[in-house]
Each structure stands twice: as C-alpha cells, then as structure tokens.
Amino acid sequence: MTAVAPTVVDDVAPVQVRRRAETWLAVIGMALSTVFLGGFTLVMNTFDEASFTESGLGDLLGLGEGVSGAEAYRLAATLSSWFGFTVLLVLVLAVIGILATRRRPALRRHGWWFAAAGLACLLGSQLILYPVAFAFFVSAGLFALRPVDGRSAS
Incomplete structure (x- = not known):
C-alpha cells in the first residue's frame, strides 16, 4: 500500500467580497428609470383625450404637426404603455441582480x-435614457473587471 502524503492547505481566510459600488449604481439606475419612464407613464395615464389636446403635450412631444389630436393622444398613450412595460422589466431584472449579488457576491455572472437591465432600459426607452442605461452597464462592467479576491482578475 502506498501512503498518500497529506496536502498542506493555506490557512488564509477568503476575502469578504463586497459589491457596494455595483449595487449602488444599479439602485441609482433603477431610481432614475422609475422617475423618467414611470413619470411619463403616470402623467399620460392622468390625461384623457380632451385634456391632452388642451395641454399641448402633443406639440411638446413633436406629434402636433400634421397629426390630429386623437391620433397624437393615441401615439402618446402607446408610448406611455411601452415605457410602463420597460420600467417594470428594468426593475425586475435589476432586483434579481441585486438579490443574487447579495446572496453570493463573489460570482461574476450576476453582472449579466x-x-x-441596461439593455432593456436603453432599447425600451428608444435610446432616450442612455445615461441611465450607462449606470447599469458600468455596474455590469465592474462585475467583470473587479477582482474577487487578492488574485488576478483572470
């Protein structure tokens, strides 16, 4: 019989990983997307067709030229519905990412x-909220680039 020599294991405690920067950037992105996308949705849901045409919001959105009041209201209501869906999708994706990060912060795959969430914010807002989506992309990039412990990032 051959005796197996015991292996020596380093008694180095694993470094506690904190993903505060990534989480805060995601929370900031969630708050800003809720304010902008959810705000537009909330404002549009308070209007009816008559008050929409009286307020001149269709002209402000660039829908007034060559478009009737009813058509402008329908277009703005459709955009409002799309923004409402987008804000819900962004919030769900970001909350899943935050919960997964808090559970196991050392895993880099949570950055996806x-x-x-950033891609949903960017495409769902029709490229309007690119600065808000940038916060989500920076958060995802920090997951990829920040080392988990004292070793190299590879």
Missing part, C-alpha cells in the same frame, strides 16, 4: 442581470 445588470447588463440585461
């Missing part, structure tokens, strides 16, 4: 949730 924030990248998906």
Whole structure:
C-alpha cells in the first residue's frame, strides 16, 4: 500500500467580497428609470383625450404637426404603455441582480442581470435614457473587471 502524503492547505481566510459600488449604481439606475419612464407613464395615464389636446403635450412631444389630436393622444398613450412595460422589466431584472449579488457576491455572472437591465432600459426607452442605461452597464462592467479576491482578475 502506498501512503498518500497529506496536502498542506493555506490557512488564509477568503476575502469578504463586497459589491457596494455595483449595487449602488444599479439602485441609482433603477431610481432614475422609475422617475423618467414611470413619470411619463403616470402623467399620460392622468390625461384623457380632451385634456391632452388642451395641454399641448402633443406639440411638446413633436406629434402636433400634421397629426390630429386623437391620433397624437393615441401615439402618446402607446408610448406611455411601452415605457410602463420597460420600467417594470428594468426593475425586475435589476432586483434579481441585486438579490443574487447579495446572496453570493463573489460570482461574476450576476453582472449579466445588470447588463440585461441596461439593455432593456436603453432599447425600451428608444435610446432616450442612455445615461441611465450607462449606470447599469458600468455596474455590469465592474462585475467583470473587479477582482474577487487578492488574485488576478483572470
């Protein structure tokens, strides 16, 4: 019989990983997307067709030229519905990412949730909220680039 020599294991405690920067960037992105996308949705849901045409919001949105009041209201209501869906999708993706990060912060794959939230924010807002989506992309990038412990990032 051959005796197996015991292996020496380093008694180095694993470094506690904190993903505060990534989480805060995601929370900031969630708050800003809720304010802008949810705010537009909330404002549009308070209007009816008559008050929409009286307020001149269709002209402010660039829908007034060559478009009737009813058509402008329908277009703005459709955009409002799309923004409402987008804000819900962004919030769900970001919350899943935050919960997964808080559970196991050392895993880098949780950054994909924030990248998906940024992509949903960017495409769902029709490229209007690119600065807000940038916060989600930076958060995802920090997951990829920040070392988990004292070793190299590879």
